[in-house]
Amino acid sequence: MRMASKSTSNDLAARKPNLREAILCAAEELFATNGFNAVSVRDIAQAAGANPGSVTYHFKTKDGLLLEIYNRHCGPMNRRRCELLAAARRVRDLQDRLEAIVRAYVLPAFSSGSDLAGGGARFTRLRAVMSAEGNEVARRIIAQTFDDTSHAFIDAIHESLPHIPRAEIVWRSHFLLGALYYTLVTPERVARLSRGSADGADAGNAIEQLARASVASFQAPPLDPSAPSRRRSMTQNKT
Amino acid sequence: MRMASKSTSNDLAARKPNLREAILCAAEELFATNGFNAVSVRDIAQAAGANPGSVTYHFKTKDGLLLEIYNRHCGPMNRRRCELLAAARRVRDLQDRLEAIVRAYVLPAFSSGSDLAGGGARFTRLRAVMSAEGNEVARRIIAQTFDDTSHAFIDAIHESLPHIPRAEIVWRSHFLLGALYYTLVTPERVARLSRGSADGADAGNAIEQLARASVASFQAPPLDPSAPSRRRSMTQNKT
DNA sequence: TCCTCATTTGTACAAATGTACAAAACTTTA
DNA sequence: TAAAGTTTTGTACATTTGTACAAATGAGGA
Structure with a gap:
């Protein structure tokens, strides 16, 4: 599987400032401000100054990109x-x-x-x-x-x-x-x-x-000083 | 403009359980759990048991639907x-x-x-x-x-x-x-x-x-008991 | 130099999206 | 019942979406 190439280039990626890094960073920024679904792969590519195809190349899918961001942090x-x-x-x-x-x-x-x-x-x-x-x-x-x-x-x-x-x-x-x-x-x-x-x-x-x-x-003092289970109190909500 | 018909039917809509109500309710539920962009007009229509066209008819646009939900609450x-x-x-x-x-x-x-x-x-x-x-x-x-x-x-x-x-x-x-x-x-x-x-x-x-x-x-006691402006303290964050 | 490999590009495509609109079905009024 | 209205349906269309892939570009070793 092609993951082999990915893992070998991983260390290198950390060292030199790649497109890969730029994409990750741009995606993080865009996802964080607009949400996952509002941001398209093309948006990310453009923000990173990259080609949409490069995103697919490095992260396979949009989910994969998100996953990589999480793994990174x-x-x-x-x-x-x-x-x-x-x-x-x-x-x-x-x-x-x-x-x-x-x-x-x-x-x-x-x-x-x-x-x-x-x-x-x-x-x-x-x-x-x-x-x-x-x-x-x-x-x-x-x-x-x-x-x-x-x-x-x-x-x-x-x-x-x-x-x-x-x-x-x-x-x-x-x-x-x-x-x-x-x-x-x-x-x-x-x-x-x-x-x-x-x-x-x-x-x-x-x-x-x-x-x-x-x-x-x-x-703050506990609501219920003894029992671990919840006790109702003076709530007047009408749900 | 056609808003006239909308406002006259508004009172009626509140009384009898329309498709309009069902759509509003379904949209609210879906938006609240999945976000705005993850939910399509078709998703909403289906959840409400309605036709996609009906959503357009009652709320003109997807934004209009969201607006109506806010106005409602x-x-x-x-x-x-x-x-x-x-x-x-x-x-x-x-x-x-x-x-x-x-x-x-x-x-x-x-x-x-x-x-x-x-x-x-x-x-x-x-x-x-x-x-x-x-x-x-x-x-x-x-x-x-x-x-x-x-x-x-x-x-x-x-x-x-x-x-x-x-x-x-x-x-x-x-x-x-x-x-x-x-x-x-x-x-x-x-x-x-x-x-x-x-x-x-x-x-x-x-x-x-x-x-x-x-x-x-x-x-809790205030951080700064006198001045209204902020004072820095022992924060060691490196931003 | 040429060969090999990783990267980048450009383009293509099927699926999904928001919205428009004509026709059908239903309600109300006369 | 007939006419006029509103509501619902079905479908169509231009965009945008995620992803795939062949070709172009670049770098490193023989």
């Missing part, structure tokens, strides 16, 4: 997260540790730890968009690649907040990821609603704000 | 939110008031206040997906329709937490909306990560969890 980002998580776990003070854990989760999502310059935020935005679109390729990889790490983070947070049921920590970490995604997807909304006094695209500030808010949300 | 949801907000503002205790405001924001997003059964969550999910896809039609309507309400909520929250700079409240309400969106987009992730002990699709529980977490996040 998932490893480094997960590794970075795990490193930071390991360091955070060694923090003695429980409050400080919680904050360190949250930062370990958030930071790699904004700035990639690998050589890919500034790709972290772009890739995270891509993930946000793919998850919103319910993209099947993305769903499979994400569940395989990130669930272990997510569990590790949830467990670490649980250790620093033992009195809160694990299920509630899951909820809150889910909210954290949603907030993170949404900030990367529509940063201009923050600027608009704050009437210009905050810049949603300022990654540094976004991280600080998100960390502060998330730590507080994790520390 | 925005009014009622905003009205409901404002009612609940007005009630929340009358709560004396500041802590209770904050919680009431947050619920006033969240509740209508899960269950529509109008006659459209259970459409609230569906429509909110649709908005989440459209915002992720960067859909232009949606972006315009959303900014026009929801920004006033968003400002009203932000101001109300600010009143109940006067020591926190408004910009930080904007950040945190942004996070709230992101968390809300993400919960509606991928509820199964909550079930998976909690190993079945929480159900992300349970709207009642989601509301409780989200309210609890958000209230705590709003109450």
Whole structure:
């Protein structure tokens, strides 16, 4: 099969700036801002200054291109997260540790730890968009690649907040990821609603704000202090 | 122009269950789960048990269909939110008031206040997906329709937490909306990560969890207790 | 130099897309 | 019932889509 040629050229591709790289980068950008289906192979080729045929040559299919983008980023980002998580776990003070854990989760999502310059935020935005679109390729990889790490983070947070049921920590970490995604997807909304006094695209500030808010949300008293199963409360929704 | 016939039949359409209604409903469902571009007019027609031509007849274009979905929901949801907000503002205790405001924001997003059964969550999910896809039609309507309400909520929250700079409240309400969106987009992730002990699709529980977490996040001490402009801190991101 | 291989190009094609429109079917009004 | 209206259908059409493939181009080793 022709994959042989692909894998041998893989190392070379990392070294010299190919069309292959340009295509990957352009596709990442376009997918992240417009979604998977709104972007055609021709759009990508044009943005990369390449021929449509080259896309097929390097990645076989459009799905293959998306897959390659994921493979390119998932490893480094997960590794970075795990490193930071390991360091955070060694923090003695429980409050400080919680904050360190949250930062370990958030930071790699904004700035990639690998050589890919500034790709972290772009890739995270891509993930946000793919998850919103319910993209099947993305769903499979994400569940395989990130669930272990997510569990590790949830467990670490649980250790620093033992009195809160694990299920509630899951909820809150889910909210954290949603907030993170949404900030990367529509940063201009923050600027608009704050009437210009905050810049949603300022990654540094976004991280600080998100960390502060998330730590507080994790520390909130549990809804259900004892049982692990859910209990209804004063909800008056009429669904 | 032929819009005259449309507006006269509008009232009738609301009364008897037309193809028009079926198409709207099917489109909403499909757009909300697959995104705008992944769904073809033919898909919608088939799901509604209608002919592709009927879609063109009633809504002229695919964009027109999306527009109609928004027009259908925005009014009622905003009205409901404002009612609940007005009630929340009358709560004396500041802590209770904050919680009431947050619920006033969240509740209508899960269950529509109008006659459209259970459409609230569906429509909110649709908005989440459209915002992720960067859909232009949606972006315009959303900014026009929801920004006033968003400002009203932000101001109300600010009143109940006067020591926190408004910009930080904007950040945190942004996070709230992101968390809300993400919960509606991928509820199964909550079930998976909690190993079945929480159900992300349970709207009642989601509301409780989200309210609890958000209230705590709003109450967090501000990053910058004095100046309204942002200050950098220990961020080590390398963008 | 020529040969070999990887890459890039240009073009082709079937399938799917949004939309248009005439004819048919159904409703309402007189 | 007949006429006038609205709604639904069926089909057609120009574009755009993802992908395939032969030819052209380039680079490296003998």
